Amino acid sequence: MAAMKPRTGDGPLEVTKEGRGIVMRVPLEGGGRLVVELNADEVKGLADALQAVLA
DSSP states (O other): OOOOOOOOOOOOOEEEEETTEEEEEEEOTTSOEEEEEEOHHHHHHHHHHHHHHHO
8 A cells, every 4th residue: 555645735836946847836726736847948838828828
């Protein structure tokens, strides 16, 4: 049986640099967080896509 980690709460949106990657933690409805590791090119693409939606 795999070890289960307790949920530590939703928390705010977080983006941190960890090693060579950039880790984004996004709170989800219903609890938990989506954790995504991105490289610099993927972050730029995400930023461009979000700017396009806001424009």
